[in-house]
Structure formats: structure tokens, C-alpha cells
Amino acid sequence: QKEVEQNSGPLSVPEGAIASLNCTYSDRGSQSFFWYRQYSGKSPELIMSIYSNGDKEDGRFTAQLNKASQYVSLLIRDSQPSDSATYLCAVNPGSGTYKYIFGTGTRLKVLA
Amino acid sequence: GAVVSQHPSRVICKSGTSVKIECRSLDFQATTMFWYRQFPKQSLMLMATSNEGSKATYEQGVEKDKFLINHASLTLSTLTVTSAHPEDSSFYICSAIGPAETQYFGPGTRLLVL
Numbered sequence: 001q002k003e004v005e006q007n008s009g010p011l012s013v014p015e016g017a018i019a020s021l022n023c024t025y026s027d028r029g030s031q032s033f034f035w036y037r038q039y040s041g042k043s044p045e046l047i048m049s050i051y052s053n054g055d056k057e058d059g060r061f062t063a064q065l066n067k068a069s070q071y072v073s074l075l076i077r078d079s080q081p082s083d084s085a086t087y088l089c090a091v092n093p094g095s096g097t098y099k100y101i102f103g104t105g106t107r108l109k110v111l112a
Numbered sequence: 113g114a115v116v117s118q119h120p121s122r123v124i125c126k127s128g129t130s131v132k133i134e135c136r137s138l139d140f141q142a143t144t145m146f147w148y149r150q151f152p153k154q155s156l157m158l159m160a161t162s163n164e165g166s167k168a169t170y171e172q173g174v175e176k177d178k179f180l181i182n183h184a185s186l187t188l189s190t191l192t193v194t195s196a197h198p199e200d201s202s203f204y205i206c207s208a209i210g211p212a213e214t215q216y217f218g219p220g221t222r223l224l225v226l
Contacts, residue, residue: 034214043205043220044156049212088156090215097161098144098209104155 002027004091006103014111019076021106023089026070031094033065033072038086038105047087048074079110113139114210118218125196126226132192133221135206141186142208146215147179150203162189196225 003026013019021035032051036044050056050063050072062075072091076083086105093101115138125131135145145162160181161169168181178200180192189208193200205220 032213036217041203043203043217046214046216049214092213098213098215099146099158099161100215102156 002091002093002101004089004101004103006087006089006106008104009107010109011106012109012111013079015079015081017079019079019083019108019110021074021076021087021089021108022071023073023103024071025089025091025101027091027093027101028067028070029094030067030091032092033063034090034092034100035061035063035072035074036088036090037083038088040085044088076108079108081110081112084108084110114214114216115139116206116208116210116216116218118206118221120221121219122222122224124224124226127197128195130192130194131196131223132190133204133206133223135189135191135208135218137187137208137210137216140208140210142189142210143186144209145183145189146207147181147189147191148205148207150205150220152203156205159191193223196223198225201225 035047038044048063050065056063060077064073088105089103090100117136119134143164147159148156162183164183170176183189206218207215210216
């Protein structure tokens, strides 16, 4: 069974620090990878997508992908209290259905 | 770009009634949409895949006669919860496949069945 695993947290970091969120996946054939942010009581919001090995930066966010080790991570620089949310890792296994496999999410708390 | 809307955002109904939830892709066409359900403090649970012009594909354990899905156009999918009961109270979220084959989520519909 294809799986995506995340540490549920909470991960607590002080304001201004770097938050590092990690995700591993089981299907080596997976094609594309996504990070979503979900605030309590709201729906998920796309933060970043990554398709190739290496780093991808967008503002304070950096996604890192290592297909050989089957992990993807999200770094949040200069963390702010407004970043406090649950971060969902999602993997598209490439079956043609676009049916993502979601991790259970990591709860991030940024302490002011 | 890539905006998905849902209507209504919140609905309260009596047990035994049916409720229809609409999911629209506002600035792109979506041949594939998904319906999820999320209970408090729990993970997203995929209910079904909605494909324009064809029958929906339901996940194991989801009753297709209870959760009717219609994807009649490239911008609209509807989920009808038939004969709703209190245990159907949940947060229903749709998503649509948009640019770069990425899932974009609607804002969700909170259903409360009394």
C-alpha cells in the first residue's frame, strides 16, 4: 500500500527560526510532490510543488526533494506566528488519476 | 488563478433531508474533481473522484447511493448527501485538478445535521 508519512508534531519553533518539516513516501515511482498548509477549521492551501531532485525556493519557503531516499521536506525561514498551522505533504504516484496520497500532516507552532 | 469555490459554506439541516453542495472551478476547466470529508482533528479522507461526463469513482466504504456526485460540466461538480443523519455532520471539501495538474482546494462546506 502506498504511504506518505509525516511526524504529527507539534513542532514548536521560536519566531524568526527555521522550521523544518519532513515527509517520506513509499512509492518510488511517484512523480510530483506538494506541500499544503491547513489552518484550523479551513481547507488546505497549496504552498509549493516540486518535481525534480534538489531545492525549490519561493519566498520564505524552500522545498527539497530526494527521490533516491524517498523524502521531501519543507523549510520555512523566519517563521512567524501566522505560519502556525498543519502542513500536509502530498504525493502524486503518477497513476494517471491525479489521486494524491496525503500524509496525516505535521502541526507547526511558532512561538512569539 | 486556480480558484475553486464551494457553496454553501455552512449548512444546517434536519435529519432525513438531502443537502446539495456545489464545487466550481472559477478560472479554469477541470475534468477531474475530488470530494473529501474531514472530521475534527482528523486527516482528510477522500470520498470520491468526480470525472466530467462520467460516473464518479467512490472510495471503499463510501456509499454511492448516499453521496451522489454529478460532474455535469467542466467547471461544476455537485455532492448531494441524501437522507442526512447526524453522523454525516462533517467538513466537506472539494478539489479540482488545475494548472500543472495540481489539486486546488475549495474553501469547504461545514454540514451540521440535527
